[in-house]
Amino acid sequence: MPAVQPLPSSIHRIYPATSDDLLELSSFLSQNNLIHRHLDWLSSLDWLGRQPFLFEKINDRIQGAMCATPEVKGSTWVRMFGANPIRSMEDTWERLLSETIVILKSLEINQLAALGLSPWFINLLGHSGFHHHQSIVELDWRQTTPRKENPISGIVIRAMHDDDLLMVLNIDRLAFNPLWQYSLESLQKAYNQPGFHTVAMMHDQIVGYQISTIYHSHLARLAVHPENQRQHIAKALLMDLLKKFSYIGMNHVTVNTQSDNEPSLALYKSLGFKKKQEHIPVYLLDL
Secondary structure, eight states: OOOOOOOOOOOEEEEEOOGGGHHHHHHHHHSSOEEEEOOOSSOGGGGTTSSSEEEEEETTEEEEEEEOOOSSSSEEEOOEEEEOTTSOHHHHHHHHHHHHHHHHHHTTOOEEEEEOOSHHHHHHHHHTTOEEEEEEEEEEEEOSSOOOOOOOTTOEEEEOOGGGHHHHHHHHHHHSOGGGOOOHHHHHHHHTSSSOEEEEEETTEEEEEEEEETTTTEEEEEEEOGGGTTSSHHHHHHHHHHHHHHHTTOOEEEEEEETTOHHHHHHHHHTTOEEEEEEEEEEEEEO
């Protein structure tokens, strides 16, 4: 009898994703694979061509992909990770993560964060040295009409315009640490969503803003210039927003914030928001 020939060993290769890989990656992400997707204004494939966005092929078939493209200096998120569950998901994750970290360090990124949206992904994060940093909590407001409040003197609320975006971006950068900052691209994407987008003016200067979406009646972003905080500007923006939602018959508004952001939690609770039990853990890896 002829000798039994051994099966060829699997050949692992990691590639940087480009626009040329759109169809193949789109097919991979739509199949019955385990996929983690970051809660982002941009979709996973919007990041194609920007690194690190890597995929692994085994014998010329995509078996895993990871995107952690930074949009600001210093920090970034695991925006997407996907793996074929039939193979060793842990090995795929470790190989892609290792290559991703090399690229991030070359870009002077010192923190990689991830949302713990599913048990299998949390398990991967824990085995790779990510530590629990904080959590995202959700609050909701359910009332027939906003509570009556006296107008806040000296603050004018108006609709946000296209030419406000650079000033709004500057406030965003000053108000949040790098992990939570927007890029201009993300800000523009948020601004283009159907909803209410307003700025707060003092002495003809923009000092704060909010962006909310009609879809799910959700307050997506609220920020005030650090020099103008503790002047009830965020409260004025929020009161105006709740009136707008009530006027169109939407009496249920949600918002997310960090579990350790005590000023934000106090503001929302003061206007009738209730904290829900659900939370999303945030994990961090120092590079």
